[in-house]
Amino acid sequence: MQAIAYQNALPISDPRALQDVTLPDPTPGPHDLLVEVRAIAVNPVDTKVRASASAEPGGWKVLGWDAVGTVRAVGSAVTLFEPGQRVWYAGAIDRPGTNAQLHLVDERIAALAPTSLTDADAAALPLTAITAWELLFDRLGIARDTAPSTDSLLVVGAAGGVGSILLQLARNLTGLNVIATASRPETRDWVRKLGAHHVIDHSQPLAQALKDAGLPAPRYVVGLTQTDKHFAQIAELIAPQGRFGLIDDPKPGSIDISLLKRKAVSLHWELMFTRSLFQTPDMVEQHRLLTEVARLVDAGLLRSTIGEHYGRINAENLRRAHAHLESGTARGKIVLEGF
Numbered sequence: 156m157q158a159i160a161y162q163n164a165l166p167i168s169d170p171r172a173l174q175d176v177t178l179p180d181p182t183p184g185p186h187d188l189l190v191e192v193r194a195i196a197v198n199p200v201d202t203k204v205r206a207s208a209s210a211e212p213g214g215w216k217v218l219g220w221d222a223v224g225t226v227r228a229v230g231s232a233v234t235l236f237e238p239g240q241r242v243w244y245a246g247a248i249d250r251p252g253t254n255a256q257l258h259l260v261d262e263r264i265a266a267l268a269p270t271s272l273t274d275a276d277a278a279a280l281p282l283t284a285i286t287a288w289e290l291l292f293d294r295l296g297i298a299r300d301t302a303p304s305t306d307s308l309l310v311v312g313a314a315g316g317v318g319s320i321l322l323q324l325a326r327n328l329t330g331l332n333v334i335a336t337a338s339r340p341e342t343r344d345w346v347r348k349l350g351a352h353h354v355i356d357h358s359q360p361l362a363q364a365l366k367d368a369g370l371p372a373p374r375y376v377v378g379l380t381q382t383d384k385h386f387a388q389i390a391e392l393i394a395p396q397g398r399f400g401l402i403d404d405p406k407p408g409s410i411d412i413s414l415l416k417r418k419a420v421s422l423h424w425e426l427m428f429t430r431s432l433f434q435t436p437d438m439v440e441q442h443r444l445l446t447e448v449a450r451l452v453d454a455g456l457l458r459s460t461i462g463e464h465y466g467r468i469n470a471e472n473l474r475r476a477h478a479h480l481e482s483g484t485a486r487g488k489i490v491l492e493g494f
Contacts (some may be wrong), residue, residue, distance in 0.1 A: 156180050158255035159470045160215035161199075164207055166476045170445050172205060180257050185232035185356045187259045190242060190275035194274035194492040195253050196461075196470060197476040198282050198316060199439065201444040204402075205477065220245045221488075223274045227257070235262045235442065243268035243445060245282035247431035254473065256494050260307035263438045264431050266445035269452040276459035277452075279488035280320060283460065285364055285427040285446045286442055287321035288401060289466035295375055295398045297329055304330040309365070311357060311389070312380035314342035316488045317402060319349055319460035321377065325390040326350030327456045328337035334370060336361065345486055349460075357381075361394035402427055461492045462487025468494050 158178045165172040183189045201218045202226040203216045206362040210216035223243045226236050236242065246253055247282060248284035291297045308325050310318055313335035325333045327350065335351035337343045338358040346354055348445070365372075372394035383405040383436060399415065412422060430438045451457045463479075465472045468491045476489045 156189075156363040158215070159219075159466065160210070160217045160254070162210045162215060164205065164209045167202070167208070167474055167481060168473075170472070173218075173470045173473050173477070176213060178217070178260075179257065181251070181259045183228055183230040183259055185230045186261050186263065187230040188226050188236055188242065188262055189228040190222065190258050190260060191227050192222050192224040192253055192256060192258050192468075192492060194223045194494075195219050195280045196276035196280075196282070197473065197480060197489045197491070199254075199480055200282075201247070202477050204479050208353055217251040219254035220248070221247065221278050221280075222253035222258060222260075222300065223268050223278045224258070229262070231381065231397045233262050238264070241268045243277050243281050243428060243449070245285055245441075248371060248428040253308060261431060261438070262366070264441040264445075266275065266442050266449060269449040271453045272459055275490045276461050276490045278450065278490050278492070279316070279459050279461040280452070281445060282427060283316040283320045283488065285326075285444060286317050286425060287324055288444050288448070289427060290317075290400050290402065290423075291321065291324055291329075291384075291457065292378060294425050294441075295377075297325075297331070299328050299332055300334060300386050302329065304332070305491050306375065307332040307334055307371060308375040308377065309334045309336070309373040310338050310351075311361070311378045311382075311385055313337060313351065314486050315379060316460060318346070318379050319462075319487050320457070322346060322351055323457050326352075327451075328424050331375070332370075334365075340358040342486055343412055344412050349365040357385065361385060362392040368427045375400075378464055379403065386410040389416060390418075390420070391459070392445040393418065395403050395419065397421075398423060401440065402426070460487045461490055465489055465491050467491065468469050
């Protein structure tokens with residue numbers, strides 16, 4: 156099968172950072188689907204792994220998690236799917252990735268893809284939708300209740316992939332007052348279209364920006380990027396007994412969680428790979444979650460967060476996509492389609 160892979164962790168400017176290769180076709184295990192990949196998306200985790208983790212000596216490392224494709228074969232214990240079905244999923248971080256013609260995924264973390272979206276539009280959603288859903292409803296414990304609430308949700312770095320779907324979930328499935336941060340005209344417009352009631356500029360001190368906008372202290376705050384830069388401001392602006400959730404990777408020692416103690420604020424990490432990484436008893440919840448997201452998409456309540464289509468799935472286009480993500484200027488998701 157064709158795949159895009161690498162052997163050594165290298166900067167994306169090096170042509171060897173991602174290469175077109177031919178690898179053996181994979182064989183499904185008991186719970187696996189063998190999927191013919193049609194479209195993929197690129198996430199920050201792709202760039203982080205590529206820059207830090209080399210392949211096993213003599214081997215190749217295949218990245219990629221988001222995928223839409225067709226089931227070609229199933230393992231002996233599979234009960235949820237059958238060959239020929241169109242599925243979407245975000246994969247597992249401890250298995251080879253989706254930047255390949257054929258890919259194995261555990262049936263418990265896959266679902267039927269929404270019928271109303273093209274392959275490329277659908278590929279933009281799985282990883283970020285799982286992350287945003289788990290962060291809002293599992294980690295922060297926000298209720299799925301659309302009755303108007305006096306509570307607010309502040310989303311720091313809202314124009315990226317996770318923020319783009321999180322805003323939609325918060326606006327359409329809760330009654331919270333949704334506040335997004337964005338610093339450029341195009342990203343401010345983007346987050347408004349996705350459901351933000353208010354937008355403030357995260358290039359300015361957040362606490363003062365919130366006051367200048369006449370907005371009350373939010374009960375919930377989500378940090379999606381540069382948490383180490385914004386943490387002190389978040390601790391200052393969050394409401395007493397609030398809840399703070401984050402997904403990025405602050406440098407060791409860069410945040411002082413004792414700043415949250417005086418307000419009795421709780422801190423919640425989200426990693427959408429946890430269930431598959433530890434084979435948790437509730438691993439099938441990601442199947443159910445993606446099934447529900449597909450239903451909401453087909454009902455017109457959620458839209459694709461595709462930002463840019465980078466063409467066919469090959470090393471050259473993936474290197475461009477990684478470089479764009481590393482620039483910190485991406486809006487929405489970057490997708491690629493077809494081999």
